[in-house]
Amino acid sequence: MTSTAAFLRSSLLMLGLGILLLVGIVGYSLWLVQANREYSDETASLRLVRASIVGILTTVQDAETGERGYLLSRDASYLEPYSEAIDELPARWKALQDNLGSRPDYAITLDELKPAIDGKMAELSKSIELTRQGKYDEALALLSTDAGLRLMDRIREILNASLERTDNQLLGLVSKQLSAADSLQWVTIGGAIAILLVVGGAILVIFQHVRDLSRAREEVMALNIGLEERVNERTEDLIRANQEIQRFAYIVTHDLRAPLVNIMGFLSELDTSIKAVSAYVMADERTPGEDEIREARLAVSEDLPEAMGFIRSSTKKMDALINAILKISRDGRRKLQPERIDLKALIEANTSTVRHQLAETGGEANITAGYITSIISDRFSLEQIFGNLFDNAVKYKMPGRPLKLDIDIRPDGPRRIRIDVRDNGRGIGQQDVERVFELFRRAGEQDQQGEGIGLAHVRSLIRNLGGDVTVESDLGKGSTFILSLPTDLTKVFRSMDQ
Known part of the structure; x- marks a missing residue:
């Protein structure tokens, strides 16, 4: 149920992020497209302005060129550029007015340009008329006054300034268009990456959910199998009990x-x-x-x-x-008290109780521990178990042979630990390896005091801890008591409660 709720929350979160991301990308893209359209319209308008300025300048220059050719050659055919300029000038002027009419920053240009063009055209017309009347000297005198040159320079100055202003505006617009295009490109790339991340996240969430469902299904199957195994184990334990x-x-x-x-x-x-x-x-x-x-x-x-x-x-x-x-x-x-125990330290403390008896015969006790020595169990029960085993080893040592005790601690499968307690004492005959764990039963020569409850007590204690004990022995060579314990007694309690 929790996994499903988490999956729904994750899916809604991914969906919300995806929608917000798409809305943001689409909105910003539309804004960039609109801005780019405005830049394009402004660019087209400025190009018309520029064309109008160039057209006026070209027309006035063509008129001056025709006038100069006619004065020098006195050939009427040279007046053709002048005549065409005169015909085109009204239309070009109107086009310039139309294109600059909506631009207040160009108004002063028109105000200054109109008198200069009118003066220049009047000067050209008068010079041509004097030439047609054969008054060459007067025409040349008019030309030599430089009045026409000053007017033409003024026209060029005004129009070139307008051209420079227009070109600067065009450059700015081109830069803005390029910037908008770059932004749109990066937004598109970033959006694509973000969408891929969102899609990837959604796929990951779905994959995790599917994996969780699969794991849950496997756990259910394992629990079913484990339940059957536990039932069988409990049945076997009951039969054994x-x-x-x-x-x-x-x-x-x-x-x-x-x-x-x-x-x-x-x-x-x-x-x-x-x-x-x-x-x-x-x-x-x-x-x-x-x-x-x-x-x-x-x-x-x-x-x-x-x-x-x-x-x-x-x-x-x-x-x-x-x-x-x-x-x-x-x-x-007795109620068990689980606590974390350093098993190696506990065994060392218990071997110290028989160390003087080992030393009397030149014997020794060695403890070998793997990487797992810490367990959660009942300290009193473990002390009773090892105390009985070590006392039995000393009690039934082989006469004339130094007693040697070897204790080996190592993992024994998932969540279990194994302790081998090996001695080189009298050993136990094969017919008695199970009998020694029975109450009031003793094996071998009965030359030591006791009621035969030590090993029965050991088995009773260790089974209360969720473990078991067995023995492997060769008569005359020694015995190995094999203890198997859970690493966490609390989990054994929970399993027994289920």
């Missing part, structure tokens, strides 16, 4: 029954002895026979003390067995 309960009940009833049978048997002997004593004591006025006296003395000196001793021994045995059962039961009911 039932088998252990049955075996435990058999062992307890068998081992507790033996002292009871002994007590009952010696109570019968005690009853027999009491009868012999009673016959002697209760003789009253008669004198006991020799047989009665002998039997009474035998009962008091031997039978009664022997029976009492055996009864006392059997009751002590029963008390020890009951206390052992209570110890295992009490530890099984």
